[in-house]
Amino acid sequence: MGHRDVLIRLLPVALLALSCAPSAPRIEPTKPESDRSGVELGAAQIERVEAMGLPGALGPDPSNRFADALPAAKLGQWLFFDTAFSANGEISCATCHQPERAFTDGLTVTQGLARGIRNAPTLLDVAHQTWFNWDGRFDSLWSQSHGPFSHPREMGGSLAAVVERVRTSPQLAVQYESIFGPLGAPPLTPGQVDLAIANIGKAIAAYERRLVTGPSAFDRWVELWRAKGSPRRLDLVENDGFSPSAQRGLDTFTSRGLCWQCHVGPLLSDGEFHALGAAPRGDLISDPGRYGAIAPLKSSPFRSSGSFADNPDSERARVVDALVAHEDQWGAFRTPALRNVARTAPYFHQGQFASLEEVLRFYSTLEGAVTMDHHRESVLRRRDFSAEEMADLAAFLRSLDGTDPPRKWLADPWTTHPK
Numbered sequence: 395m396g397h398r399d400v401l402i403r404l405l406p407v408a409l410l411a412l413s414c415a416p417s418a419p420r421i422e423p424t425k426p427e428s429d430r431s432g433v434e435l436g437a438a439q440i441e442r443v444e445a446m447g448l449p450g451a452l453g454p455d456p457s458n459r460f461a462d463a464l465p466a467a468k469l470g471q472w473l474f475f476d477t478a479f480s481a482n483g484e485i486s487c488a489t490c491h492q493p494e495r496a497f498t499d500g501l502t503v504t505q506g507l508a509r510g511i512r513n514a515p516t517l518l519d520v521a522h523q524t525w526f527n528w529d530g531r532f533d534s535l536w537s538q539s540h541g542p543f544s545h546p547r548e549m550g551g552s553l554a555a556v557v558e559r560v561r562t563s564p565q566l567a568v569q570y571e572s573i574f575g576p577l578g579a580p581p582l583t584p585g586q587v588d589l590a591i592a593n594i595g596k597a598i599a600a601y602e603r604r605l606v607t608g609p610s611a612f613d614r615w616v617e618l619w620r621a622k623g624s625p626r627r628l629d630l631v632e633n634d635g636f637s638p639s640a641q642r643g644l645d646t647f648t649s650r651g652l653c654w655q656c657h658v659g660p661l662l663s664d665g666e667f668h669a670l671g672a673a674p675r676g677d678l679i680s681d682p683g684r685y686g687a688i689a690p691l692k693s694s695p696f697r698s699s700g701s702f703a704d705n706p707d708s709e710r711a712r713v714v715d716a717l718v719a720h721e722d723q724w725g726a727f728r729t730p731a732l733r734n735v736a737r738t739a740p741y742f743h744q745g746q747f748a749s750l751e752e753v754l755r756f757y758s759t760l761e762g763a764v765t766m767d768h769h770r771e772s773v774l775r776r777r778d779f780s781a782e783e784m785a786d787l788a789a790f791l792r793s794l795d796g797t798d799p800p801r802k803w804l805a806d807p808w809t810t811h812p813k
């Protein structure tokens with residue numbers, strides 16, 4: 395290398411360091427160009443990739459003894475698409491979780507009876523999670539559904555009115571009573587209403603457990619790669635939708651990108667809560683996230699240690715009872731699963747980012763990030779990705795789209811029946 399070359403190489407680095415003082419970016423060596431033609435995984439990376447394959451069968455949910463009962467799932471589907479539960483008769487769960495949009499609504503934050511404060515997550519593969527909602531406010535899938543029914547910004551009904559709707563709809567009442575037994579004659583006591591709400595939630599959860607996706611291009615590639623003995627060297631040939639660019643993206647994701655620190659395992663999520671500090675969007679205020687969720691979770695009658703859980707003495711119940719809100723959880727949100735992520739824009743809890751490219755730019759530059767508390771160390775380090783690395787990461791994320799659940803679970807059953 396001549397002196398001139400050295401200068402040309404160092405100049406931009408020097409300029410960058412100057413312009414960003416005092417907090418100059420950490421500049422890490424990128425791989426030399428010649429290595430970009432092939433990729434060699436390290437031992438730790440091989441383990442990470444092996445752990446990212448298709449999730450196995452859903453684990454059981456002993457807190458819901460109807461979790462895998464087909465009649466309960468069918469009733470759950472009727473409940474999911476029923477607009478009669480909402481105060482204005484127009485909003486169902488499917489208004490914000492639309493099957494044709496991977497069970498999201500495509501909006502930054504939701505619009506139910508009023509504008510919401512958070513982005514609607516996908517329900518595809520949701521049953522693999524352990525905490526529900528962005529802040530993990532619910533500890534089971536069945537306890538989650540009473541939230542939207544009565545939330546003033548979402549469906550705005552009362553829980554008693556929800557049960558009354560089930561009791562007076564011939565379609566729903568027959569199914570409900572054949573699964574859970576008689577609802578009782580009105581007026582129902584608060585205890586009877588709560589029991590029915592728990593059962594309604596268990597039917598909806600049984601339905602949501604059917605919304606699992608099939609293999610993505612990435613999963614098909616992992617299977618072939620494992621069959622070859624999980625080789626270190628990736629040959630970077632086009633593989634059934636898993637392109638060379640996606641393979642380089644996988645390499646970055648599981649190494650220098652540091653994505654693997656939180657996006658791990660079959661869902662590409664650790665299921666835990668982290669404060670990344672993305673600035674609030676527009677006129678929204680910053681959201682306390684996990685910090686604000688502990689108290690309501692622990693006092694909910696529908697929590698996993700409560701009397702409506704089918705196994706209130708479980709290990710999980712003990713975990714929930716022992717939760718303590720901690721300052722560190724302020725502004726922390728559950729690491730989203732990344733399966734099907736290309737179909738669920740916009741991204742982050744307030745829909746702060748419109749596209750995967752915008753998300754990647756955030757991780758690269760940390761532009762606009764707010765520090766939660768000056769005593770605290772930032773969770774993220776800016777990654778300073780090259781344009782090629784960003785394109786490769788995006789290609790990898792786009793390879794994670796799985797096949798849809800069976801069609802029969804995507805349809806609104808009310809279209810062929812009177813309400």
Ligand code: HEC
Binds near residue numbers: 514529539543602
């Ligand atoms: C007005 C829009 C809206 C309606 C109606 C709605 N949801 Fe949601 N849903 C959301 C939003 C927003 C979130 C995230 C809430 C949060 O984090 O606080 C969410 C979260 C969820 C989650 C948790 C997903 C996860 O990954 O943890 C489930 C499950 C869910 N909703 C199911 C339902 C069901 C069942 C109904 C009907 C009873 C319903 N939703 C009605 C907007 C809606």
Ligand code: HEC
Binds near residue numbers: 670731774777
């Ligand atoms: C410290 C843990 C952590 C690391 C490291 C991390 N993420 Fe995330 N990721 C999260 C959390 C938490 C969110 C949600 C943040 C929010 O809503 O405020 C998120 C959100 C996302 C989303 C949006 C998903 C959605 O449905 O809204 C994508 C895409 C994503 N991350 C990809 C990546 C990539 C690619 C990397 C590596 C460059 C990475 N993440 C590194 C924890 C992490």
